[in-house]
Amino acid sequence: MISFSQVCKRYPGGYEALKNISFDIAEGEMVFITGHSGAGKSTLLNLIAAIERPNSGSVVVNGQNVASLKAGAIPYLRRNLGLVFQDHKLLFDRSVFDNVMLPLQICGFDHRESDKRVRAALDKVGLLQREKANPIALSGGEQQRLCIARAIVNRPSILLADEPTGNLDMAYAADIMGIFKSFHQVGVTLLIATHDEGVMRQFEARALALKHGELQPTSVRQAHGKHE
Amino acid sequence: MNNWLVQHVSALLFTLRRLRATPASSLFNILIIGIAISLPAGMYVLLQNVQGLAEQATGAPQISVFLSLDASREDAARIGGQLKQHEAIGRVEFVSREQALEQIKRSTGLADIIGELTQNPLPDAYIIYPKKLDPQTLETLRDELQKWPKLEHVQLDSAWVRKLEALLKFGRLAVLILAMLLSFALVAVTFNTIRLQILTRHDEIEVSKLIGATDSFIRRPFLYSGLLQGLLGGATAWLIIVISLRLLNSSLAGLMQLYASSFTLHAFSAKDTLTLLGFSAYLGWLGAWLSVAQRLWQIEPG
Numbered sequence A: 001m002i003s004f005s006q007v008c009k010r011y012p013g014g015y016e017a018l019k020n021i022s023f024d025i026a027e028g029e030m031v032f033i034t035g036h037s038g039a040g041k042s043t044l045l046n047l048i049a050a051i052e053r054p055n056s057g058s059v060v061v062n063g064q065n066v067a068s069l070k071a072g073a074i075p076y077l078r079r080n081l082g083l084v085f086q087d088h089k090l091l092f093d094r095s096v097f098d099n100v101m102l103p104l105q106i107c108g109f110d111h112r113e114s115d116k117r118v119r120a121a122l123d124k125v126g127l128l129q130r131e132k133a134n135p136i137a138l139s140g141g142e143q144q145r146l147c148i149a150r151a152i153v154n155r156p157s158i159l160l161a162d163e164p165t166g167n168l169d170m171a172y173a174a175d176i177m178g179i180f181k182s183f184h185q186v187g188v189t190l191l192i193a194t195h196d197e198g199v200m201r202q203f204e205a206r207a208l209a210l211k212h213g214e215l216q217p218t219s220v221r222q223a224h225g226k227h228e
Numbered sequence B: 001m002n003n004w005l006v007q008h009v010s011a012l013l014f015t016l017r018r019l020r021a022t023p024a025s026s027l028f029n030i031l032i033i034g035i036a037i038s039l040p041a042g043m044y045v046l047l048q049n050v051q052g053l054a055e056q057a058t059g060a061p062q063i064s065v066f067l068s069l070d071a072s073r074e075d076a077a078r079i080g081g082q083l084k085q086h087e088a089i090g091r092v093e094f095v096s097r098e099q100a101l102e103q104i105k106r107s108t109g110l111a112d113i114i115g116e117l118t119q120n121p122l123p124d125a126y127i128i129y130p131k132k133l134d135p136q137t138l139e140t141l142r143d144e145l146q147k148w149p150k151l152e153h154v155q156l157d158s159a160w161v162r163k164l165e166a167l168l169k170f171g172r173l174a175v176l177i178l179a180m181l182l183s184f185a186l187v188a189v190t191f192n193t194i195r196l197q198i199l200t201r202h203d204e205i206e207v208s209k210l211i212g213a214t215d216s217f218i219r220r221p222f223l224y225s226g227l228l229q230g231l232l233g234g235a236t237a238w239l240i241i242v243i244s245l246r247l248l249n250s251s252l253a254g255l256m257q258l259y260a261s262s263f264t265l266h267a268f269s270a271k272d273t274l275t276l277l278g279f280s281a282y283l284g285w286l287g288a289w290l291s292v293a294q295r296l297w298q299i300e301p302g
């Protein structure tokens, strides 16, 4: 489903954020990406969504090499992905409902179908009562969940979540991880970047540990959970 | 196809909602564009009217041919026959020297002086109505007739019409230059408004790109916005001119009564209206397109 081989990413300025990364993730698998701040977790997720391009190596998603994808094809790649951003990227000029509506508008869904889907997504993250609110009026945890609702409304086959429990207390974090678990159960491929050890301990899942842009061999040994 | 239509209609509705969200600045922009367009468009309308007036006043241009004083009646008849047979000439009218003298006596009030003349100083003359009326034909005809024997003088009566024509030509050129300059202004105004719209929608554009919006999806509302602004500006210009002409006509009516004439200024034909609206809409779209082309690629997520 997702396969990195010998991927290097150097940012302008010369900093090597990822060094010679290779791994495979199977369809329906749930994988954590761990590591200290600045280890390269966000960079790795950004490469999958073609937000950044690798300097060398190949990033294959669904059989497509993202590294050499034409600019015109990128929007269609992203429509198959659900992205939960580290900084949420919510729009404060519209309601909670309209924030979740945006991906469906982009794909050109008709109104009745998209209304139904938006409500279903909001229901899943427990924000249905707040659909008319402005996201600015939501708490940090609610904003996080709103971002998740927007990521899943399009029913993507791959979900990339960057620090979905960052800055949240344990109760909220468990809440959100419960939501992810339910996606995992319906066969969504999940990549979750986190440095929250507590969260990871609740799950039986493989972890890819990054350190200064390098994949730690321990991550393979720690791996458990669903393997094909 | 259906999906395509849905996307366009929703982009248009979205654009209208945005316009409504900032009514003051939208109205202001539309008014500026309307006034800018109404200047050349108004001049164009006035020129059209002057041209119509000129055509009405002069009727068909004619050529007057004066015979030599020593030409006899036989000469005159022979020349008349030749003129009638000329392929460029439609109709010929003979004015004898006696008729001419009578006319002068009657129309000028110089009867006393003329009565004292022992001899008629006027020659026989023909008035010629050529078949074709363009200046080129008229001039070659004049030059040809001038060479005929027993013809003293050939006079082209359309000289002042040609002066007017030259003046109109100048006017049209002025309108064209003005229209071009103000077209640039219109493009610049939309360019700038759309630039501001893009700046204020920076986050929305970035997020949309991140979750799979194509460039054309992002461009669409801005292009519609420019198009709509141009179109409404054109409609405003149309209104400005139609209302101005109404006012001018009502004051013209009083003036024209003094001259026992009826002359009214005409506004746009349907074709002119469509051209005006189409052109201003196009310019608005162009301004938006330039703005979008210049800005959008700079907003890359990541």
Ligand SMILES: Nc1ncnc2c1ncn2[C@@H]1O[C@H](COP(=O)(O)OP(=O)(O)OP(=O)(O)O)[C@@H](O)[C@H]1O
Residues within 6 Å of the ligand: A011, A012, A013, A015, A016, A017, A035, A036, A037, A038, A039, A040, A041, A042, A043, A044, A086, A195, B302
């Ligand atoms: N756009 C960029 N330009 C230059 N350097 C960057 C850019 N983005 C990230 N980096 C650098 O690359 C390294 C990895 O960044 P990344 O955001 O992937 O870390 P991270 O593991 O997500 O950290 P955190 O847990 O704090 O989010 C960091 O040292 C960062 O400074």
Ligand SMILES: [Mg+2]
Residues within 6 Å of the ligand: A041, A042, A043, A086, A162
């Ligand atoms: Mg990060």
